[in-house]
Amino acid sequence: MLTQSDNEKLTRVGPGTLMGTLLRRFWMPALLESEVPTPDCDPVRLRLLGEDLVAFRDTNGRVAILDAYCPHRNAHLYFGRNEECGLRCVYHGWKFDLDGNCVDMPSEPDESSYKDKIKLTSYPAVVQGGIVWIYMGPAEHKPQLPNFEWSRLPANQRTATKRIQQNNWAQAVEGGIDSSHISFLHNRTEKQTAAVDAVTSNKFHAQDRHPVFEVKEQDAGLLIAARRNAEPGHYYWRVTQFLLPFYTMIPPVGNFRDSSQAPYDGHAWVPIDDHTTWTWSFGVHPQRAFTPEEADYRGGSNGMWGPIDENFMPIRNKENDYMIDRHKQRHANFTGIDGIPNQDAAVQESMGFISDRTREHLGTSDRAIVNFRRLMLRLAQDLADGKEPSAAMRCEDYNVRSVSVISQAGIPFEQAAAPYMSGHKN
Numbered sequence: 001m002l003t004q005s006d007n008e009k010l011t012r013v014g015p016g017t018l019m020g021t022l023l024r025r026f027w028m029p030a031l032l033e034s035e036v037p038t039p040d041c042d043p044v045r046l047r048l049l050g051e052d053l054v055a056f057r058d059t060n061g062r063v064a065i066l067d068a069y070c071p072h073r074n075a076h077l078y079f080g081r082n083e084e085c086g087l088r089c090v091y092h093g094w095k096f097d098l099d100g101n102c103v104d105m106p107s108e109p110d111e112s113s114y115k116d117k118i119k120l121t122s123y124p125a126v127v128q129g130g131i132v133w134i135y136m137g138p139a140e141h142k143p144q145l146p147n148f149e150w151s152r153l154p155a156n157q158r159t160a161t162k163r164i165q166q167n168n169w170a171q172a173v174e175g176g177i178d179s180s181h182i183s184f185l186h187n188r189t190e191k192q193t194a195a196v197d198a199v200t201s202n203k204f205h206a207q208d209r210h211p212v213f214e215v216k217e218q219d220a221g222l223l224i225a226a227r228r229n230a231e232p233g234h235y236y237w238r239v240t241q242f243l244l245p246f247y248t249m250i251p252p253v254g255n256f257r258d259s260s261q262a263p264y265d266g267h268a269w270v271p272i273d274d275h276t277t278w279t280w281s282f283g284v285h286p287q288r289a290f291t292p293e294e295a296d297y298r299g300g301s302n303g304m305w306g307p308i309d310e311n312f313m314p315i316r317n318k319e320n321d322y323m324i325d326r327h328k329q330r331h332a333n334f335t336g337i338d339g340i341p342n343q344d345a346a347v348q349e350s351m352g353f354i355s356d357r358t359r360e361h362l363g364t365s366d367r368a369i370v371n372f373r374r375l376m377l378r379l380a381q382d383l384a385d386g387k388e389p390s391a392a393m394r395c396e397d398y399n400v401r402s403v404s405v406i407s408q409a410g411i412p413f414e415q416a417a418a419p420y421m422s423g424h425k426n
C-alpha cells in the first residue's frame with residue numbers, strides 16, 4: 001500500500017508536480033511518424049503530461065510540437081493552416097514557425113514589431129525508429145535519445161503501435177512489470193495441444209503459479225526476474241527490463257533456450273494526463289525481417305494488440321465491458337475477454353482512473369511493484385532536492401533485451417541471462 005500523499009506523488013504528472021517534473025527529464029514517444037507523414041501535412045492534436053499540444057511537419061520536412069493554444073486569444077492551432085514553414089492560426093492569421101516564433105501577424109499594422117515579442121512554447125522533437133520523440137524538460141538538461149535496439153533496426157525488423165488506456169500511467173506500468181499475473185489473467189484454461197506447449201512457456205506459467213521474484217536495481221531501472229520450476233533441477237526465468245521512466249520489455253515466448261534468436265516486445269506507458277495513458281507496443285526481431293504475417297500480427301490493428309478505431313481507442317473497451325463472454329470464461333480462458341491487451345486494460349481500468357493504493361494488501365509476488373514505486377518516488381524527491389536523474393543521460397543503458405531462459409538451479413539469474421541481454425551495437 002501507499003499513503004494517500006505518496007499515491008498522489010506517484011501518479012500526478014502535470015506541470016510543476018513532483019513526478020511530472022521527473023518524467024520531463026526523459027525523451028518520450030509522442031506520435032507515430034505516420035501521423036505526420038509528409039511536409040505540410042495536416043496538423044495533429046496531442047496531449048502529453050496534461051499539456052495540450054499540436055504537431056506538424058513543416059515544408060522542409062521537419063517535425064514541430066508546439067503549445068496547442070494560440071497566444072493571441074487561445075484558439076486551438078489544430079485548426080491551423082500548415083503552410084510555408086509554419087502553422088497559421090485560422091482565427092486572425094498569426095503564424096508560428098517550428099521553434100514557436102511568431103513570424104507573421106497580419107492582424108496588426110505592418111510597422112508593428114509586436115510579433116517579435118510573441119513566443120509559443122515549442123518542444124524539441126526528433127524522428128527515429130518510426131516514432132516522433134518529444135523532450136518536454138529544461139533545455140539545459142536535454143539528454144540524447146535512449147538507444148533502444150528497436151529504434152535503430154531497419155523498418156522491417158520492428159513494429160510500433162499505440163492505443164489509449166483509460167487509467168493513470170503508474171498502474172499501467174505496474175501491470176507491465178507484474179510477471180505473476182500471466183499465470184492467471186492471460187491463462188488459457190482449455191487444454192493446450194502438446195505442440196503448443198512444446199514451443200511456448202505456457203506450461204511453466206500454468207504449472208507454477210507462484211513464481212519467486214528477484215529484483216535488482218540498475219542505473220537505468222530495474223531487472224525483474226520471475227523464477228518458475230522447469231524440468232527437474234532447472235528453473236525457468238522470465239527477466240523483464242523496467243527502464244526509466246515507463247518502459248518495459250517483455251521476455252520472449254518460446255525459443256527460451258536461446259532467446260537472442262527470438263522476437264521480443266516492449267511497451268512504453270506515456271501519460272496523456274493523470275487519467276489517461278498511451279500504451280505503446282514495440283515489436284523487435286533482432287536477427288531478421290519480420291515476415292508479412294509476423295509484422296501484421298504485431299503491427300496490424302487486428303493483430304495481437306487488438307483492434308482499435310481511427311482514434312487509437314480499442315474496440316473492446318470499458319464502455320462495452322471489453323465484450324466479456326462468460327461462456328468463454330467458463331470453458332476457454334481465464335477472463336472470457338479476447339486479446340492480451342484487452343485483458344490487461346480490463347483489470348487496470350477497473351481500478352479507477354487512479355488506483356486507491358491506500359487500500360491494497362500486497363504479497364510476495366508484488367515485489368517488483370514495491371520496488372518500482374520506491375524507485376520512482378525516490379528519484380522524484382531527489383530531483384526536487386536538486387539531484388538530477390542519472391538514468392536520463394545513460395542512453396546506452398537502454399540497448400538491452402528482455403530474456404527468457406532455462407538454467408540449472410543454483411545459477412544466479414543475471415548469469416543465466418547475461419549472454420542474451422545486450423542489443424545489437426550500433
Ligand code: FES
Nearest residue numbers: 070072073089092
Ligand atoms: S487567436 Fe490565433 S490569431 Fe487570434
Ligand SMILES: [Fe+2]
Nearest residue numbers: 175181186344
Ligand atoms: Fe498482462
